[in-house]
Amino acid sequence: MQNSTPPPTKRSRVDKYLDKVIWLMFALLLAMATLTGVIIGIRTKQDGTDIWYMRPTESNPYYNPQKAAIVGIVGFFNGLVLYGYLIPIALYVSLEVVRVAQALFMINDIEMYDPASDKRARVKSPGLNEELGQVDTIFSDKTGTLTSNQMDFFRCTIQGVSYGKGTTEVERAAEKLGMPLGPSPRDPRPDSTRPTSRTQSVDNAIEVDTESLGPENNPYKEKGFNFYDERLLAGKWVQEKSAESIRFFFEILALCHTAIPEGTPEEPSLMRYRAESPDEAALVVAAKQFGFYFYKRTPTTLHVRESLRPGDPPRDQVYQLLDVLEFSSLRKRMSITVRFPDGRLLLLSKGADSVILQRVDRKRSGPVAETTRHLKLYGEVGLRTLVVAYKVLDEEEYKSWAKRYADARSIIGKERESRTEELAEEIEQGLTVVGGTGVEDKLQAGVPEAVDRLARAGINIWVLTGDKVETAINIGYACSLLRQGMDNLIVSLEGSEARAIEERADREGWSRDKIQEGQKNFVSRKLDDALQLVLNGHVNPRGTSTSERKISVSESLQSALSRSMSTKSSGANLSRNASKNAAGTLTRNLSVTNGRHSRNPSEGKIGVEMLPLVDGQKVGSNGEGLDQREWAISKESALTQSRKGPPAEPTEYALVIDGQSLAYILAETVLQERFLEVCINCNSVLCCRVSPRQKAQVTTLVRKGLGLHRLCLAIGDGANDVGMIQAANVGVGILGVEGAQAAMAGDFAIGQFRFLERLLLVHGRWCYRRISLMILYFFYKVCMMGWIAFYSNIFAYFSGNPLYNDWYASFYNTVFTSVPIVVIGILDQDVTPAEAFRYPQLYQSGQRGELFNFKLILWWLAISLYHSAVIFFFPLAIYSGLSAFRPGGQVAAAQDFGAAMFTVLVLVPNLQIYLAFHYFTWIHHLFIWLSILSWYLFIIVYGALPTSWSTIAYKEFIEVLAPSASYWLLQPLVVMAALLPDLVFRSIKSVYRPSDYQIVIEQSKSKRDSQHQV
Template sequence: MTHLAGVKSNRVRLDDVEAEASYHALEDAPQPSCTTSARPQCQRPVDDSLPPPTLPPHSIQEAVELSVQCFDILHNTSSKAVNPPKSHVKLPRSNAICTSHYTWWSFVPVFLYRTFRKPANFYFLTIGFLQMIPPISPTNGVPLQFLPLSIVVLIDGIFAAIEDYHRHRADNDMNDTRCLRYNVTSGAFETAAWKDIVVGDLLQLQDNDVVPADLVVVATDGQVAAGCYIETKSLDGETNLKLREPLLQAQFDNVAEPDIAAILNGLEFAHDQPPTPNIHVHRGAVHCRMPNTLSVDAEDNMVTLPISVQHTAWRGCKIRNTQRIWGVVAYVGVDTKLMQGLKIQAMKQSTIDSVTDAQVILLVAMLVVLCVVGASLHTTWSTPALPSYLGRSAPDSPFIASFFYFLITMASILPITLNVSITAVKNLQGYFMTRDKDMFDSDRNMPMQARNKALNEQLGHITHIFSDKTGTITCNKMDFRKCTIRGVSYGNGTTAIGRAAARAQCTPNNSTDATDEGSHDTPVIPNVRFQDQRLYADLDGASGPEQAKAIRWFFTHLALSHSVLLDARREFAASSPDELALVSAAKYFGFAFVERHPGSIIVQLAQDGSSETYYLLAVFEFTSARKRMSVVVQSCNASQDVVVLSKGADSVLWPRLRSDAWVEATKSHLHGFATEGLRTLVIASKTIALDEWERFYAEYQLAQVHSAERVEQLQDDMEDNLTLLGVTGIEDRLQDRVPETLELLSKAGIGLWVLTGDMQETAVNVGYACSLLTNDMDRYIVNAHTCPTRISLLHHLDELYNRLVGSASSFTSHQAAIVIDGTSLSLLLHGKSTRTDPDYTSTSTDALHFLRVALLCRVVIACRCSPSQKARLVELVQVHCADARTLAIGDGANDVPMISTAHVGVGIAGEEGRQAVNSSDFAVGQFHFLARLVLVHGRWNYTRVAHLIGFTYYKNIVYCMSMFWFMLTYSAYSGALIYAVFIQQGYNLFFTALPIIAYAVLDQDVPANIAMALPQLYHVTGRRLFDRHQY
């Protein structure tokens, strides 16, 4: 890199005043004209074989080095506040990470401090010190209690030291990893350790390099023109590649190379948020002076460019299919997304552990009572009653000394080995659970994972299971099956779910299953199972030019509106199986997505082999709150008009549509698709004039820098008054053995709740297909159509409750099912998110109207349900049902709030990454493994741990009460010992500890096949083997 040798360092450190002034200058800066920033100019013919022009890498490096100075602002300013928070005004952080708990010199004091903060350990430590006081010591001042205590502490210390040693090694390996960093002194890129990287450094990364810190990508060099691919598997578990755009490179298409250094020399960066673990959101801005060669309608040619997540590469990501990238460090060390996401979540505690903690308090109270009784009797016996005529008083009472003597003698009524025994047993149970071959998923080569072994026995008394549908009950492998375009429905046959639902409802079904037939001229490709020759005929004009045009634009929409990428093998890589199916369908019908560049997408037409380039002007991303996605495009080969392409849920897009003639027919087709269990998406668009778009984009760019709320409002305004193009129908098949699994869980007495974002008809028919719903059930529907207002909703729920309570038998009430939609849930659940939300408010009484009805039903189905609503429903049951024990199972990021909220969270390693697995307590590869996990291992572990705790308390109480009885009956209340001292110490530690541990690990009261064949045993066993009453 000799071309950088002559570059001088322009890096500066701004003090707080300068940083704040820079921020205000950024906010007050004039905004750019949309002519330059809103869209690329289409002024020359497009050669599809050539990538968009890019700047030579050497000039990018030289220019970027001059911009490094601006990143020093990152530690000194926040673009949200006039007075920056203290967290932003501090010395630069180190990029070194430390996940270990101890150092070589702090291990002993810190470990002992943490150990004796536990009440049980502190209690036995105190008993040991009391034994050293001869007047009250039954051991003649010898602290024999320290022997078993030291053994227990030593075992814990060895495990802690080994675990922390491995953390140290991993940290050192990570911190000493090398990367290329630009040295302003030598003018070249040199290797540097990750731990030495600081904010503002310019890094060069190559293909397959791991990103060492959170970067803003400023330039790239690779097969992807003006862009790079990154893999985020280490952050979110997703294996599909993601495209990132260089922040500055796209601005230089028409700028002379000598002017670029002048542009970057005046850059100023500001970020709009402190470090957060959210890898999908980032806002900031760069403020720069553009040369006169660009048309910028602002004084002094100043422009403000927004920084979004599309310009970032987070620590832990891997650069893929890209020769080189250059990036400037924005966050380091603990401020990076990766380290922010490693913050420890609140630990879950099993019900038995909670009861055990309460029993310790009772045992202490019992011990105090015994000591008071013993000391009182001893004092009475040993204090002589002197005659009054002697005129002398009795000697001082020995009550206090006797009390502590009895306390030391019977201290072992609290089992010193209980916590160690429970920990050892649960770890061994987890070991055998993970090696159960009947829960091994051969398709993914994945065994069952016990990620939180503290909850092993909690699986044994679950009362309610909350399950996602897509990817949990179904495979999450989507096939394009049907569509309706401009009021005409295409696609023959029905789905497996549709046939199963029809059989369950005893309704006639004359449709035949679709085979993978199509036009003889069109090859069959993955993710498409379509059969209907009429579509090909209409595409050729059989139903008139308007329908042919609508079909062409419908599939062009599918080819443009997505986030799918092409990997090195030219295969589609998608984060969503739905998008993969839609893009595959577009290709199947001759509208193939063939290339994506930052700012443009190329679609190839099979009809004549030509390609058409569309400029990608803006993307309004899909979120669980928006339930839709839109892209704004402009064809370079057509007029200058701009087109907005939207797709999303019918509940969201339907109110945004124009009143076209084919809307009602499309509604009917959508309902038909849903009754077959197909997942539906509404496809719509609208055309706007170029000047209207430029006015919108000017305001949109400003909002991106300063206001997330304004961004959402502008997106809503643009996604209105849309023209309906059609609806897609995508099949998602049931996983293997789902009906049998749900039937087993239902027979075990567990309430089943299915929470999905699909339409009501889709959810209901999937319920029939998997035997969750039957014709014998009374099915109650609660939605926005039947109950449009809060008052009518509450009145309807009260009627349902009275009807269920008034049933002649409890059997009838258990054969009821309720279906409720997201709109109704929004009326009922008024509070904020979950209790972990800082703005959380308690559940409204409206929700209790629904809860009391739901608890009387065997099945609850919630459709059009958002992630936050899923979590609120789980919490609703937990908070208001004292005996409820909830389990939530899901496979995607939208299930994480529900999984984290439930008493037990189970993640499925599905098609949408490992977010659910990473947040779960247990992980499985298929839904049907849940039955064995709960009915077999859950029941076994609950029985074993309950017996372990009961036996441990029993043996200690029997041992201490026998000594107490001897002291009262045969030793004149003196506290004389019946057992030798070493027998006392060995009783808990050696003689009685190992047998019960072996029992609690290996015992099987019934074989696994019997537990699966008779799920009713789970309900019987789950009736509290160990609780306060049993104690």
């Protein structure tokens, strides 16, 4: 609840832009109506009695020179009514219909149905459909969003000894990419003991054949437990030297939690635990597997059944639960006070290493160094880590504390939370480390492919997670967020340089404010170095102008298409910079911001200028045998090399920053601006150790900083992601295992992260295209009617008398022309889903706003102006020159001209659809021709009604229009005169300046033709 915010009201950028266009059209309407009123007032005054035959009267002020002002005012309001078609009121209704239909297609898309959870996509805000086609930046949670949120206990470290064998998913992904993970180059162990693809125990150089042993073939495996080490399983831990410490470690896992058992105590295999988080449940399951079976909880007791050895009778132990200091995103730890059956009074704690290790008793710290080293290694292979610690409590001190804690909890108001937190902080000091845990959260299926394709679509991807920096980086590689050839810029207060500030502060007795000032200056310096690097000749394409980006994308797309034609394997060659010479990037200038993460063994040798950023010490001048993890080139060297000129192709950058650094950045405007400038030039951003509040703050900062021209999307699965989801332009919730809060807060909801690429690249792109073209077409057809009304009013002495029956105009926007464009708004496809996936670069047209902008609006308005002129003046010229219009020799009356002209006014916009769009099915053809046919049926049926209903349209078609040969000849002539220039222009443009989607369409057609010939 602390992280919750009121749900914001969101409107799409297209809607906001549409409002501006409506205001522009309204201003045009006022100008035209004002002109009409002024002209008719002036003419009435000037003509005077020359038009006496109009017989002006008191009841009819028109043409009365003595009431010219009144005539002008009446003419103004008549103009508002007559030209009111310029304001497309029906457009808003049509847009809502189209958006709801588009939402139904998303909801029922079988490709976005998750059979595992039996959930399909949800659309809560159809008004944001088109926003999905313009996303520039994605903010993603990690746990439960990129990962499956199925936590498995995988490794642990107890009293300085690491246990657990097998290969994590991150290790397998790294090996597949040729980036073996391992310890840092200055790890004290010899090379022979470093983990390889055949996993070894961290402290024991025991090579394990993972094909015969390990988690892949683990008989003890169950949900939440994927641990294998013969030293601990099957009760063999009792034979270890530190058996008592191991026992205590497992007891802490079985007790320090808030999980509730659900099942029968006599059936351990069927017991399930309802916990606040999946990783907490995994730790309780692990304790059960090691012989400490937690089966019952009461408000004051915890019941554990111990089975230390196979065959031994189990023993039920009852522990007295005294207090629970619950976990929160701010505390990053939880503790309980408990009395053991033997009478010992202990505080048991578990939490993030950055929090627990700060509260360790220096005299009785436990195996802190070994545990820290093991947890770092666990993090590097993608495991979520926790430190397990305890404290022996003095009876008298505890009683005093317990009384104060009970009093604090009884306080009503805001003070309660702060007071209980102070007391929790007080008792959670002087801890002793027992060990740590490593829990694996596997990536969801299809995540690496989805991330890669979204990045190739030009989308900047941010991951905001609570994980350690090492864990986040290596998971970033596993999910393709980070990749070879990319320079990683690390801004962290967890490195050796930042720790040097704290050590100096301890030596010199700095105040807290001075420490924070030193850390802030450190972060500021790191951002300066990063900014200098990304702007110093290595400009990222994302930072270029729209026209430059368009040219770049078009060239890459055509190149990809040509390669696809030559290899007949479309899409295979569109990988992001896959062919980049990684070794060549090693010589590029890197900043001192804990630079690049090399994952290629061939890149192990580095020059003398390289400075490792783990220990802050220079390496040997020869650089032999170094498998560097975190290194950079000095600032001076970077500046020197940059003067030699930019590289042949832009460098891809990734920024990795921790929550503590973000806290300083979010507190100062100057640092915020610097941070944004760095991020804009980075392809990926990893924010580690961040709280839910920081997630929302970062999202808000970037959304406001990037302005209206770049759109942000946030995706998450838990309550902690609600603030981030609400802060973004578009929020997407994952229907995961952490509840429905994120899905309820989001504008859209999907079952798996991999569905996001279809939601954006297919549905989002289609929706943006459909809505944009639908709006432009609507303005085109209603403006034609507005211009024609203005032309006719000129010839009607600005009297406001229409050329045609009012019902013609009433049905024009609702029946005669609206249905085809609504169908197109629902069904239009320029490329197929397969082509959208194969060429994700097509998505960037939405980011650049190519389909809905001021130039296109002016273009369509110009077309409407030309078409209206042809539709009005062409028939006028023909009918004015005819001596006879009807077979009986009668000339054309005003209503005859109006009906004939209105026929062409229905034909031209309907047939214009065939020029403006490219995708047609039988449904499109049916509704286009039904709309045209509806006009002829209407004029026949309406004309057959009595004159009291049909007025001037009485038998207009049967007796006047149908028998006239000129009426039928007029229609094709006017249609050709109106549409032919547009056809010629579009044909020339498609040949000499084709759009990206037109290139793809032609390539697909050529490929199909070649296959048919074969």
